[in-house]
Amino acid sequence: MHNRVQKKDGGLIGMAEQEVTLMKGNEAIARAAVRCGVDGYFGYPITPQSEIIETLALDKPWETTGMVVLQAESEVAAINMVYGAAGAGKRAFTSSSSPGVALMQEGISYLAGAELPGVFVNVQRGGPGLGTIQPSQSDYFQATRGGGNGDYHVIVLAPASVQEMADFVDLAFTLAFKYRNPAMILSDGVIGQMMEKVVLPPYKPRRTEEEIMEECPWATSGRRNSRQPNIITSLELKPEEMEKRNVHLQAKYEEIQKNEVRYETIQCDDAEYIIVAFGSAARIAQKAIETARAQGIKVGLFRPITLWPFPAGEIAGLAHGKKGVLVAEINAGQMVQDVRLAINGEEPVEYFGRLGGIVPEPDEIVNALKTKLM
Amino acid sequence: MKKEIIISGFGGQGVLSMGKILAYSGLMEGKEVTWMPAYGPEQRGGTANVTVIVSDDKISSPILSQYDVAIVLNQPSLDKFESKIKPGGILIYDGFGIINPPTRGDISVYRVDAMDKAAEMKNAKVFNMIVLGAFLSVCPIISYEGMEKALFKTLPERHHGLIPLNMEALRVGGETILRMK
Numbered sequence: 001m002h003n004r005v006q007k008k009d010g011g012l013i014g015m016a017e018q019e020v021t022l023m024k025g026n027e028a029i030a031r032a033a034v035r036c037g038v039d040g041y042f043g044y045p046i047t048p049q050s051e052i053i054e055t056l057a058l059d060k061p062w063e064t065t066g067m068v069v070l071q072a073e074s075e076v077a078a079i080n081m082v083y084g085a086a087g088a089g090k091r092a093f094t095s096s097s098s099p100g101v102a103l104m105q106e107g108i109s110y111l112a113g114a115e116l117p118g119v120f121v122n123v124q125r126g127g128p129g130l131g132t133i134q135p136s137q138s139d140y141f142q143a144t145r146g147g148g149n150g151d152y153h154v155i156v157l158a159p160a161s162v163q164e165m166a167d168f169v170d171l172a173f174t175l176a177f178k179y180r181n182p183a184m185i186l187s188d189g190v191i192g193q194m195m196e197k198v199v200l201p202p203y204k205p206r207r208t209e210e211e212i213m214e215e216c217p218w219a220t221s222g223r224r225n226s227r228q229p230n231i232i233t234s235l236e237l238k239p240e241e242m243e244k245r246n247v248h249l250q251a252k253y254e255e256i257q258k259n260e261v262r263y264e265t266i267q268c269d270d271a272e273y274i275i276v277a278f279g280s281a282a283r284i285a286q287k288a289i290e291t292a293r294a295q296g297i298k299v300g301l302f303r304p305i306t307l308w309p310f311p312a313g314e315i316a317g318l319a320h321g322k323k324g325v326l327v328a329e330i331n332a333g334q335m336v337q338d339v340r341l342a343i344n345g346e347e348p349v350e351y352f353g354r355l356g357g358i359v360p361e362p363d364e365i366v367n368a369l370k371t372k373l374m
Numbered sequence: 375m376k377k378e379i380i381i382s383g384f385g386g387q388g389v390l391s392m393g394k395i396l397a398y399s400g401l402m403e404g405k406e407v408t409w410m411p412a413y414g415p416e417q418r419g420g421t422a423n424v425t426v427i428v429s430d431d432k433i434s435s436p437i438l439s440q441y442d443v444a445i446v447l448n449q450p451s452l453d454k455f456e457s458k459i460k461p462g463g464i465l466i467y468d469g470f471g472i473i474n475p476p477t478r479g480d481i482s483v484y485r486v487d488a489m490d491k492a493a494e495m496k497n498a499k500v501f502n503m504i505v506l507g508a509f510l511s512v513c514p515i516i517s518y519e520g521m522e523k524a525l526f527k528t529l530p531e532r533h534h535g536l537i538p539l540n541m542e543a544l545r546v547g548g549e550t551i552l553r554m555k
């Protein structure tokens with residue numbers, strides 16, 4: 001992408017100096033996972049993300065790093081295997097596409113309730129139901145609102161390139177362990193299936209049992225030296241205790257919102273209009289911006305990288321005094337609700353999207369900008 | 375330099391592979407590349423297409439409204455993509471099975487009878503390299519040497535014996551291509 005990735009505190013997500021290769025976004029996820037010391041992958045194939053488990057099967061990491069790769073009997077089993085591994089302090093993840101991720105929601109809610117650092121990847125396809133195998137961003141609500149039962153959030157990272165597919169694996173694990181909270185990579189069929197240049201992260205060894213016990217004193221890593229048993233559960237039958245747990249979770253979410261907002265801005269300095277888009281839609285929007293600027297329209301891009309926590313304050317600040325904001329997303333208008341909440345009626349906010357597996361073309365976004373805001 | 379290319383044909387013609395070879399060659403020459411396939415079930419027996427972008431600068435969208443170059447290998451692909459070529463752009467088609475030839479006057483139109491040539495060479499598998507050779511002769515974004523290097527890099531060593539045949543097919547493509555308008 002044109003600009004460096006900005007973190008709220010001004011830090012940068014660095015890139016390692018290594019060999020440049022060409023691969024699909026799905027392959028990048030698998031290869032990055034092996035390199036960043038992941039202990040286990042549990043998954044069940046589904047288009048358009050099956051290359052993740054296929055690549056792992058091809059690369060056989062169990063022969064090199066000792067990473068476990070297992071095809072589970074279902075998505076429900078896969079997410080609960082992640083629950084078990086994360087409960088033991090291991091770096092474990094699963095991946096699926098929209099209908100499969102729907103099946104996982106119970107397990108994800110349990111991970112959130114038990115405060116376990118599991119990671120999962122959703123390479124979205126169009127729904128509802130079994131839907132289509134073509135790309136979509138229609139799981140935004142499910143991803144950012146929790147998805148399962150209860151008051152909870154998962155950390156949601158939205159890669160817009162094959163490079164970010166690789167980079168966000170380690171980032172997702174880092175954040176998941178930092179906050180003892182599930183983290184998700186929300187991608188789609190475009191980013192999963194396309195090939196681009198990528199520099200994979202440098203190899204990092206899997207943590208030893210001692211290192212896991214030091215990093216995760218809460219883990220059920222085997223009771224030694226007569227310490228008190230660690231108990232991993234999301235169940236608490238006393239409502240007074242359960243409310244305390246919920247208050248604790250909410251305080252944690254507030255902390256995450258304060259520390260972990262990530263976003264990118266492109267050509268916003270002189271912009272009169274702003275397009276807000278994430279993931280593959282942000283790439284298409286960038287082309288729309290090239291076209292619009294060639295026609296003399298001053299427009300810039302705001303790309304949320306974390307969808308939860310959502311960069312609400314940053315969007316409101318950037319949009320202030322602009323002529324209008326267009327939210328372009330490959331769904332029926334989901335993120336536009338968060339953008340409208342952020343801007344709170346100060347500036348006009350319009351939505352454009354395509355549905356059911358149709359990916360919008362750049363010119364359609366330019367036309368929407370003109371017809372809805374100008 | 376930036377070329378936005380669509381390659382489209384029947385599933386099984388090697389459309390995705392052609393795109394891959396092009397993308398790898400671009401990578402080897404230090405360019406930015408994206409390769410975006412249509413990955414639907416229509417790939418078997420129906421039409422398949424892939425968008426390849428090769429550029430000196432960072433690439434924004436892998437999804438495009440219009441293309442600099444369309445390489446079309448059957449009638450449905452020609453019908454679908456002729457109208458999506460930028461004015462002044464390039465259309466290359468294989469004449470095999472084309473009943474309604476292209477009509478646009480504001481683009482350069484080339485025909486390469488790669489199916490026939492591959493049959494002449496008694497090797498149907500070199501079909502897509504003939505098409506690529508034809509493309510590179512009118513749009514030399516990557517040198518033949520660059521293509522050769524990419525083949526050595528991307529093919530497993532046991533297939534390296536086939537590289538001279540593939541390079542010959544590239545040259546045949548360059549000699550076979552005809553300017554129609």
